[in-house]
Amino acid sequence: MKRLLIPLAAASLSAAALTLPANAAPSWVTDPLAPKPSEAYSNAYFWLDANGAALRKATQYHWDAKQISKIVATGAKAPDDGKPGMTAPTSAPAASKSGNVNLPKTIGKVFFLDHAGNYRWCSATSIQSRHRNLVATAGHCVYENGKDVFSKWVFVPGYYQGRAPWGVFAGAYAFTTYDLDTYDDYDGDFAFVAVHNGFTLPGEKQVTKREFQEWAGDKWIKPREIDAKDFAKCVLNLGECWSEGEDKPADLVGPEYPGAVLEKVEVDDKAYQDAKTGRGQGFKFGEPVTENVTKDQSDAYKGLGKKGTDAVGNYTITHYYTQKWVKPGTSRKYYMAEYIIGIAKDMGPLGDAVGGQGVAWNQPMGQKVTAFGYPGDPHPDGDKPYTGVTPKWCSGKTGTKTYQVNTFKVETHQVLKCSMTGGADGGPWLLKYDNNKRTGYVNGVTSMFHDQDGNGRVDFISSAYFDGETADVYNKANYAETGKIVGPNGEMLK
Structure with a gap:
């Protein structure tokens, strides 16, 4: 599955731009998720079927509490890796408000199956791109242990309790760093995924x-x-x-017969009296039932019941029942x-549906960011303040120095003081977030969670530092072309 060359726009990268110097290691890799419309349709339908039952079944991609480690300051500032760069966000339709932070319409969840077949999700966001079709998330939410990609990978913007308000967008191609893909190096724990047009099943x-x-x-x-x-x-x-x-009639059996059921049978007065005294067949079934009727109903009645009148002259019919045990018949x-x-509806490109955040790299550290995500894991001490159902956020300045986590080969992560837990991984860190426009610049995605003071609570989250290598991976993903997977009549395209 590795090193798949994907179709690029005709006016995209020249051959020279794709040529690497002799003996130079590539900085990016790409892998197929579901390039063909039929594969993408199958993946999206898997999650949409039965009113989103699979979506509701999914759980956050768990981090083992034992893996929540401390971070160690390196003393280094932001890596010197070229000039700062940005791509502007695209506008999005109005989104809902929550508290004092307006939630961006671009955020949502990515869903996938892990190697054990478990239904999983992470957080993610739509980002600006040439074809309005890119999702940014953590690399470990696309690549399992830095190796093969997860199966049935889709993005659901605005996800809430099994609902996909703007459709499901199936992943076509995934892009990440060579070091994450090859060495499981979390300094490159981010990924950009080109997705097909979304669709719903109305x-x-x-x-x-x-x-x-x-x-x-x-x-x-x-x-x-x-x-x-x-x-x-x-x-x-x-x-x-x-x-x-x-067609098979019921058979008369005894009460001890396996599967026998008790039925009541209407009989005349004499048969009831015989059953009551032990003569005849069957036993009485309760006491006689008397109903009041009109004179016309009494005159017309031809059944087994006994016609009569009560003490004040009202017309009555008294019904008598016996019981029998039968083996039920069949018909x-x-x-x-x-x-x-099933009629599917094309929802158009991702960027047309929800807009896309900008992307920034080689930015100075110590700037204010707003991080969004769907935290769902408990803290290491077992406390569980989040459900994973609704998005949460943290806002503050990133650390002024880079940090390392030796167990994940991390040397240059940026950090943010934040208590969001697992499930928020993959969520965007938005630089220069405009609370009115609900847009900013993705300058990181949540990669890891840390208990810095050792009290059993997550107090910091960290992200790969977005540098020139990030820009290179983004540039390659920016040219990936995708399109519709269902036609104007709801049919699947080939």
Whole structure:
């Protein structure tokens, strides 16, 4: 799966731009997620099916509490890696407000299956790109242990409790650093993912068998129960119909028979009295039931009950019941096939649906950022203040020096004082965040969580420092082309 060359825009990078010096290690790699529309449709449908049941089943990509370590200051300032750079954000439609921070419409969750088949999610954001189709998240939310990519990877902006308000965007290609991909080096723990157009599944439609056979999207056969007369017509007209079971009357058995059920049977007055005294068949079933009726109803009644009048002259019918134990009978059931197709709706490119944040690199440290994410893990001491259902944020200045975490080969992480826990990983750190426009510049994504004072609570989060290598990876991802996966009629494109 590694080192896949993807289609780039015709006016994108020249051959010279893709040429590396002799013996130079590449700074970026790309891997396929689901390049073909059919694969992307399958991945998105996996999460949308049954009203988003799989989305609700997913849990945050867990960090083991034992891996929440302290960070060690290196004493170094931001790496000297070229001139600072930025790409401006794109505008987005109005988003909801929460507290004193307006939530950006670009944030959401990425969903995927890990190697054990567990349903997982991380945080992420839409970012500005040439084709309005890029997602930024943590590298470990795309690559498992820095190796192969996760399966069924999708982005759901604005996710909330199993709902995908702007559709599901299936990943097509993933881009990350060579060091993360090759050495699991968390100094490069970020990824940019090019996604196909989003789509939703708003409904279904019954069609003819021929339309069903020609349909390229989701489809299924729904059995509809019919009676014997309609079944005979269906067979005569060579329709797709079938029957199940057989007609079999109930058998009289004793109460000790396995599966026997008790039934009540209406009888006349004499049979009831015989059962009451132990003569005849069966035993009485409760006391007689008397109902008041009109004279016309009494005159018309031909049943087993006893007609009469009460003390004040009202007409009555008294019913008598005995009981019997039976082995239940069965009846043949008849079915006809209904051909159903799922109607998908194209939601357009990601950037058109929710906008995209800007991207910044080689920026001075010690600047204010606002970090967003969906924290869900408990703290190391077991306290669980977050549910992972709604996005949270932290705001403050990043550290003025870089930090290292030896167990993850980290040497130059930037840090932010913040108590968000696992599940927030992959969420954006937005520099120059405009609370009115709800836009800023992604200058990091949450990579790791730290308990710096040792009290069993996360108090710092860290991110890879976005440097010239980040700009290089972003530049390559910026040219990845994707498109629709469903047509104007809801059909799956090939």
